[in-house]
Amino acid sequence: MLDLTDIHVVDNHCHPVLLDQHMDRVQFRGYCTEATDPIFAEEHVPNTVYYLWLLRQMATVYGCDRNEEAILAARNKLGNEALIEHLFRAANIDTLVLDPAYPPGSTCYTPERMGQLGRCRAVKMLRLETLMQQLIPEYSDFDEVVDRYSMVVSRAREDGFCALKSIVAYRTGLNITEWSKDEAFAAFAEARAEVTEQGQLRIAHKPLIDFLLHIAFQHAANQQLPLQFHTGYGDSDTDMRLGNPLQLREVLEKTDYHTMPIVLLHESYPYSQLGAYLAAIYPHVYFDLSYTIPFVDKLEMLAFTRQALGVAPASKLMFSTDGIHIPEMHWAGALRGRSVIGQVLDEMIQADEIDEEEAYHLAQQILHDTAYTVYKL
Numbered sequence: 001m002l003d004l005t006d007i008h009v010v011d012n013h014c015h016p017v018l019l020d021q022h023m024d025r026v027q028f029r030g031y032c033t034e035a036t037d038p039i040f041a042e043e044h045v046p047n048t049v050y051y052l053w054l055l056r057q058m059a060t061v062y063g064c065d066r067n068e069e070a071i072l073a074a075r076n077k078l079g080n081e082a083l084i085e086h087l088f089r090a091a092n093i094d095t096l097v098l099d100p101a102y103p104p105g106s107t108c109y110t111p112e113r114m115g116q117l118g119r120c121r122a123v124k125m126l127r128l129e130t131l132m133q134q135l136i137p138e139y140s141d142f143d144e145v146v147d148r149y150s151m152v153v154s155r156a157r158e159d160g161f162c163a164l165k166s167i168v169a170y171r172t173g174l175n176i177t178e179w180s181k182d183e184a185f186a187a188f189a190e191a192r193a194e195v196t197e198q199g200q201l202r203i204a205h206k207p208l209i210d211f212l213l214h215i216a217f218q219h220a221a222n223q224q225l226p227l228q229f230h231t232g233y234g235d236s237d238t239d240m241r242l243g244n245p246l247q248l249r250e251v252l253e254k255t256d257y258h259t260m261p262i263v264l265l266h267e268s269y270p271y272s273q274l275g276a277y278l279a280a281i282y283p284h285v286y287f288d289l290s291y292t293i294p295f296v297d298k299l300e301m302l303a304f305t306r307q308a309l310g311v312a313p314a315s316k317l318m319f320s321t322d323g324i325h326i327p328e329m330h331w332a333g334a335l336r337g338r339s340v341i342g343q344v345l346d347e348m349i350q351a352d353e354i355d356e357e358e359a360y361h362l363a364q365q366i367l368h369d370t371a372y373t374v375y376k377l
């Protein structure tokens with residue numbers, strides 16, 4: 001068996017964890033599903049293979065009985081920071097690439113503190129739709145919004161962001177189009193009306209989002225700054241038909257943007273073959289292999305890892321967990337990623353495709369080296 005435990009992982013896409021880690025069964029389970037209906041936490045999460053596996057790992061690391069009640073009691077007893085330190089160090093993390101836009105900053109550890117607790121580096125990305133949602137309610141003048149937005153994005157690299165991120169897949173879809181300024185302005189007027197009527201904005205106005213994204217792409221290309229796209233799997237906000245990474249064709253083809261590395265998040269699940277294919281074809285496209293979210297079992301992880309390694313170079317593949325809320329996710333994703341990648345590479349050795357030294361080198365690229373190159377770590 002290929003042993004990858006010594007490779008320090010770069011988690012190229014994850015989120016902060018909550019300040020308050022003391023939680024009951026329903027809350028804990030609620031973090032282990034992308035479904036938002038409370039019936040999942042009550043009835044369905046405990047019957048999910050992923051969750052049963054996670055509980056077994058937790059019982060081992062906390063040294064307690066294998067039942068849910070004992071496991072949650074053991075984690076709650078550890079206290080917030082001790083819990084995070086314990087798990088993050090066990091995960092052997094080199095760098096966390098964090099999206100601090102979610103959960104809300106007031107409820108979470110900062111990226112700096114996450115790094116201290118994990119004794120690892122923590123770097124952050126800038127989520128574009130969050131920036132849009134801050135600026136549009138604040139300024140009534142469209143040109144002023146565009147100017148301020150452009151200013152922030154054009155300075156992202158020097159302001160310490162190592163990437164941009166877009167969640168347009170679960171707002172208006174990945175079929176990002178070029179709209180005229182008039183069309184964008186009309187959508188801006190609708191968004192402003194929503195602010196006036198509802199006191200807040202959930203930006204889902206396609207011409208406006210697409211227009212602002214194109215501005216960001218140009219600035220990212222100028223700075224050679226990577227852009228992470230949420231693709232595939234998500235909650236019920238996602239119209240999965242528009243979460244297919246093939247919808248990005250117009251953006252991928254545009255030569256002006258070829259200096260912007262594009263990272264397709266969450267292995268584009270369940271479009272994993274298609275996403276990996278794009279990474280094999282376009283020089284600037286990279287493919288994220290996420291081992292906590294989506295919450296799938298090991299057999300499914302083996303399947304998407306085979307699909308990715310089957311077509312794309314390891315220098316285009318990057319490990320992540322998408323860990324969020326609870327530190328178990330970052331830790332379990334690191335365990336799982338090493339074990340699944342190791343198993344798939346072993347199969348490839350058995351099939352006489354590669355030798356052991358090559359396998360270890362490919363693993364090193366996925367778990368660590370590719371991200372170093374893409375994010376200039």
Ligand SMILES: [Zn+2]
Nearest residue numbers: 014015099322
């Ligand atoms: Zn995420």
